[in-house]
Amino acid sequence: MDNVISVIIVDDHPLVLNGLQFILRNSKAINLKGCFISALDALEFLAIETVDVVLMDINMPDMNGIDATLAIKKKHPATHVVAISNLNEASVADRMLQSGASGYLLKNIAANELIQAIHDIDNDQKVVSKEMQFAMEDRQKEIPVVTPREKEVLGLLAEGKTTPEIADLLFISKLTVETHRRNLLQKFNVSNAASLIHKATEMKFI
Template structure:
């Protein structure tokens, strides 16, 4: 098979070097680069066209969550695997909601990294074996609707009990726009009232 082109994004030099060492040992991987931030990542993706991007979640300036959203918008075919020391479900759901296909803890072995790359490359969702999550929970996370950052702001304010006029005033939007966002959220979550929307959003750690 052709080698799978991989790019790594992390602001810690030790992590980058560790990933470089491990990935160069995997015979089906072609490491196209290791970069320290989101800006260089976008440039490298444009130039090298990797199939998979490993990204840290907690990076200064632009987080891995924001970077994932940006990559999926500009390069939808690129698969993303999140790397983190965190095992909290909220981080996992946020990354997957933005379009990531995998989630690895930074203590992952070379064997697990291999498994994650192959799994994600073949179109599956991969969650680190260190994270205690059932198949049902993984499927549930996969089914979380993708919402824009503006919809997320509106959703949070709805959860805070704000009315449409209050939301419009706070976000400098027209009433019509707020109403559209609210309707879109109800449609995306497959519910028909605000109470059900908030309940479902809370279950997915979105509010």
């Protein structure tokens, strides 16, 4: 059959692998070419085999799904990668899609939905689970408004500068720097500088 879609699964959880294998092997339109618990093993396989679609977990011990997707798309741009994960965090989905993934599916997806998603992805469509679409839309609504001065303070904090150093560099008082820090913590809804920098980086403020 010319329209058979070749697929591999990359996931380090045996139960998940077994479930996905069962679903895909019961579809005549899909050729399951391999299952891997290691992203590096999958990359080695792709170096010698052509695959249409890769189902990629996010959290794996040797290489995370985002970095693995970047590596696959760099060497095999025609291969479609779709995340299949338990992580329903909008920031993770954003990073996965930005890395070149064609979709982001949650592992609670129904068998028929998974098969349809693979067909859609093979036809160059983007596919994102409805639950993730809602999470990503909600996240867009929550993006804080940051003033130019606050963005300057944020950038210097990310560089590891202390309050006195930031005050000297921006020619403002230490009290003013602390006010900006406090406002940033409130706007990003975090409790410390490390969390602030992490969240601001995810939201592309840094």
